[in-house]
Amino acid sequence: MGYNNKSRSAYKSQNNNGYSNNSNGNEVAQLNAVTRHLVSLENDFVAAATWNPTLSFAKESVFAKHVINNSPYLTKLAVQNLKSFEVAFLQLATSGLTLDPAQKMAYLVPRMGRVFLDVSYIGLSRMATDEGLCEDIVVELVFEKDDFKSNGRRQSPEHSFDPFADKGALLLTTADNGDVGDRGNFRGVYVDYQMKDGRNLVYFLTKAELASARGASESWKKVEERDMSPWVRFPWAMVRKSAIKQTIHQIPGNRTRVATIIDYLNKDGGEGFRDVNATPVQAAEFEMSARHAAQRHDVPPKQTTTQPAPSGNVYDGEVVQEANATETTKQPQPTKTESSSIKSAPPVQNSVSDGKTEEMSDVPGVRQSAKRRITKLVKRVINTLAFETMIAEVKTAFEFNDSEIQYAVRSLEESRRNLLQSKLTDAVNKCDFTDVESFLNKLPEGEFKQKSNAFVHEVQTQTDEMRTLYDEAMKSKNFSALDAAIEKISFKPLKTVLSEMRSSAKAA
Incomplete structure (x- = not known):
């Protein structure tokens, strides 16, 4: 097609970032607001990354700006919920991962109407090795046409296959639709952890276990929104990710950061079950609102966020059995007289209660x-x-x-x-x-x-x-x-x- 001046008209209503000029600069203003907030997070980012002296705020902020700059929708969500953007970016510092797209470890993505830090199975593997839990991790899919032989839990399996063959669709149950790939029907997945002392610990997950975890995840349950579920968009990556999430707690060692990020993925990210306890963001927002109201001698805010009742605590790729599923605790609702004297939010979960309201610090x-x-x-x-x-x-x-x-x-x-x-x-x-x-x-x-x-x-x-x-x-x-x-x-x-x-x- 030859060039003519008419072809330029298609670009008149857009700037270089894909934002429309017809919105009176609203998108650009939103972008500037998010960028300013990102810059203000430097001290918090450095504090959260104290364990990792090589993590650079300057580099990660450039990656974050690039993502926001190229996604008007993500920018809009960040403006509507700056706290979610802040938590996502600071989770990056806590995890020690990078937003560098070339490394494919973590991504800022829209999820459940908020900005969310999505960590890939590559990122989880990197966290496990960085935290000293193991020397190396291999997560591999097994299909019926593969040459596979298990050697138990203490030795790597013998597994050979064509890595370039098409895997087809993820078919975990008879209700799943799609074509079988060149390697045949999917059988399961295994995670091979190589420990620092040279030992190997191998864990296997069957299709049934993966299907149970997927079926209980919040993103999969919502049939009308299932097309946006990571299980639909990135099925094989979710299989690998779920395999790590379900087995990582079985290897010995201190896994503070890995456990924290998995909890964030499961609860705040909607990848798995959300229990009755408030998420860290919600708890912090409510507590700060209550404290500010007390300082102004105002009526404390109502905690409007409602969490669904527990139903087995099943996460994507991680099934957690409760000690006593029949025992549930209901928090008493304050009366009007009581609510007027509240000076802080209720203590968060696992806090020790002696029947008295303890004074809260400036840290949520x-x-x-x-x-x-x-x-x-x-x-x-x-x-x-x-x-x-x-x-x-x-x-x-x-x-x-x-x-x-x-x-x-x-x-x-x-x-x-x-x-x-x-x-x-x-x-x-x-x-x-x-x-x-x-x-x-x-x-x-x-x-x-x-x-x-x-x-x-x-x-x-x-x-x-x-x-x-x-x-x-x-x-x-x-x-x-x-x-x-x-x-x-x-x-x-x-x-x-x-x-x-x-x-x-x-x-x-």
Whole structure:
């Protein structure tokens, strides 16, 4: 087709991002609002990512802006529910994953009228290995035409197949429609965990188990909206993802972040059952509203969000049996007289109740007494450096509720990160890394130590390289190479020191 001026008219009503100019700039205003809110989350993001010194707010915010910039619908949802966008982005920091589309670990997507952080099975696998649960994970589908032989739970199965053959449709029950692929009927899936000591732990899931999990998921139950369910849109990815979610709790080790993100996927993401307890976002919003109302001597807000009654706690790919399904607890409804004296939201789940309303701190879901105790624990562990031990103890040894446990873990991890930051800054200023290396040697083996060693080594290498460039620049009086190298430095204290040295040399 030849070019003519008429073909340009199709683009007159759009800008480069696909937003219509006919809406009087409303979409652009929404985009700007979301972008400003994203920038305001930097401190919270850094605090949530204290355990991972290599996670970069700058990089992840660029990926997030790109997603929002190319999806007017997602932008609209973010404006309508900024809290969901905030929680999704901060969940990214907690998980340690990236929005980099090339790595296919996590995505910002619209779900249930909100912005949601969707984590792929690749992301879950990465979290499991990063958290030190295992060395490697293989999740593989098994079809009837595959050459498959199980060797039990302690040894990898023998499995050969054509990886390029068409898998066909996911047919878990007789009610499913679709064509059988080149590899024949689907039989099941297995997860092969390679542990750090070289052992293998293998778990198998049948079609029936997958069908039960899928059938109980909220996204699948809503027949009129089923086309938008991840089980329909990404069936084989959901099979792999569900396999990990159902088996990850069976391998030994501390799985705090993995468990947190799976809970987020199941409850807040609508992938699985939503129980009667309020989600973290809803609990925080209600509590803050109640506190603000009390400060204004106003009528406390009503908690309008209604959760469906429990029906077996079945998640996508994860079936959880309740200890006693017949025992249910109903929260008493306050009378008008009682409601006028409420000064804070009801304690969140698992909190200890002695019949008195405890004073709440400025942290949602955290009692004032618990916050004071957590502060003391953080001060104590700074001297002992027993961070891993204390993180494990706050989950079981104290009468903390779920929000308080999360706050305690976050505070301990932030304190550890700040200690590393302080010692590394001193090392850069002195050009002596002895103290920071001694600090790392005292830490127990684990994910934080491994990542910190790599990060310190990177900064030390940069410092040595910059010292060489600085000496050469002083001799040649040509600072162009040094200036270019300074701009590429990611560790701000090192960049500051070199910039000051460069300014002093230039002034002289």
